[in-house]
Amino acid sequence: MDTPPMQSDAAPAVPAAAVDYSNLTTDLVIDIQGRLAFVDRLAVGAVFGAAGHAVKPEAPWLVLPGETPETNRLYSVSDRLVTTARAPDPAMRGCCVVGSSGGWVVTADRRAGLHMVNPVTGEQLALPAITTCPFFYITNPTWPLFHVNILQDQLIRVRCGGGGGENEKIHARLPLCTLVADQMVGWVYRKVVLSASPRPGGYAAMLLLDLDRHPGNPAFATSDDPTWRVASSPDGIEDAIHHRGKFYSITYSGVVEEWDRRDGPSSNEFTSRVVSPKPAKGGGDNHHHRKNYLVAAPGGKLMVVTKYFKVEDGEFSWQTKRRVCFEVQVLADEEKGGRWRRKASIGKMAVFVGASSNSVCLSTKAHPELRPDSVYFAADELAKGPFCRGEDGYHNHRNGDDKKKVVGVYSLKDGARADGLPELGDHATWPPPAWFTPLI
Structure with a gap:
């Protein structure tokens, strides 16, 4: 072989x-x-x-940048080991992971290209160019100086469902946005969610686009319609997963939606319907940087995992630190319209979340090597790193401040300070680490 x-x-x-x-x-x-x-x-x-x-089945692995563009570092949670591996070319060579699901990852390169790749087998496919969406076009096409231009007013008009009146006036005032191609990661591309068993020639993909003051714009593409089409989502999408053969999302207002093709399998347009009430606002009052993740439990129930930072004041202002915390809510009685129940414990389950990952919940009975009642987390945002003019993607923080913990594990039962993964240390690097579940 x-x-x-x-x-x-x-x-x-x-x-x-x-x-x-x-x-x-x-x-x-x-x-x-x-x-x-x-x-x-x-x-x-x-x-x-x-x-x-x-x-x-394998528990999730972590993809980290290697010492050279030709390599990646891989961390197995089950084995608690890290190794160096060759990066499949071109899909993972010098690229940033912006999504993962079904054993595949999605990467973005410095030319704003998106790729789907199976890191185990090396099988890969270029996803549709962003310019297949009519709101994006290229100028100065000679690498490395070419620019991506974004017609923000038209994109947001579609995302907000059209309309008129005051909204129409606000949309008309949005300026043309022009970015160097390598700035698309972190500035515009936030996350790509793939269908449960994607493969070249048979996939569906959901792309979350962030624009200035208008985050969470959804766009969809499929193998039979390789064109990015922006869908209506007035509230904006905070996170999304593929579950039960469909895409599910949670909006910034807390509403969970189910996405499907407008007129059945042959349709090329996606629309959503509300499937749950808003969950209770997590994180308490003394919080900083709240982030919601949508997760499906092994039994199929939907969960919202909220990450936030609790501010701990020191004797002096410069001693203020932030401690990472998580809360979990589970959707019950879904057949009756649903209601959210806050869970102090998830028992013998472990959750994996991260900005570049399809969130996963596993039974620790099936995976006894994992810590039960815990949340394994990776970076919660694609910071504007070296793809964006060579900047450091993460800032340095005071010792003991959990804000600098890019990877770690948090015990819901104990509620104590999150532990780092000792084999990795504090990986404040670009590209940020991302979970993926090997499909073998």
Whole structure:
């Protein structure tokens, strides 16, 4: 078999061979997987999976920048190990992860291009160019000086559902926005959510676009309609997931919506309907930088996980620190219109959230290596880093201030200070780390 992109640099290449693995017994497949090092486990698991064997699902891994553009660093939560792996070219070479789901990640490059890639197998596909959306066009096309121009007034008019009167006047006053191509990451591209089992030639994607004072503009593209189409969302979308075969989102006002094609599977336009009331406002009164994530529990129930920073005052103003905290609400009685219940504990479950990740909730019975009743978190925003004029994507903060914790784990039961992942330290780097669940 070919050497997979995510095989450790230290591992020798395995020559291709025409071997029929379908005749292996299930017990033998499990035994082989259990004897392998954590990166090789993915490579061999991909081969067994292709041969029709059921392999044990992996807990999320973390993608981190490597020491060179040709490499990434990978962290396995289950194994608590980090390794260096080759970055598939071009989809992950020098790119920033802006989404992940179904075993795939979505990356953005310095030319504003979006790519879908399976980090385990290296299979990849270029997603539609942003210029397929009529509100974006390119000028000065010679790299590296070309610019992306955004017709903000027209885009926001569609996002707000058209209308007229005072809204029409506000839209008309929005100026043309022009960015260097590498500024699209962090300034405009916030997150891409893929369908549950995407593949080249058969995918659906939801792109969240941020504009000045107008965040969370949704756009959709599919393999049978490779064009980004902005959809109506007057409140703006804070987070989204793919669940039960559809896209779900939570707006900045707290409403959860379900998205579907307007006129059935053959339609190229997406519309939404409200599926829940607003959850209670999380984070208490003494908070800073509240962020809501939408998550689906193993049983299918929707949850809202709220990340916020509790401000702790010191004796002097310069000693003020922020402590990261999380709260969880679960949607109950969904068939009756739904009501949100705040949960002090999620029991034997662990949640993974992050700006560039499709949020995931796993049973710790099935994954005993994970900490139960906990939230594993990565960066909650795509800071404006080196793609944007070489700036440092994250600011330095005082020692003990959780704001600088880009990755970590928080115990809901204890409610104590979040722990970092000791194998990683405080990764205040660009691109920010992102969770993905290997699909093998």
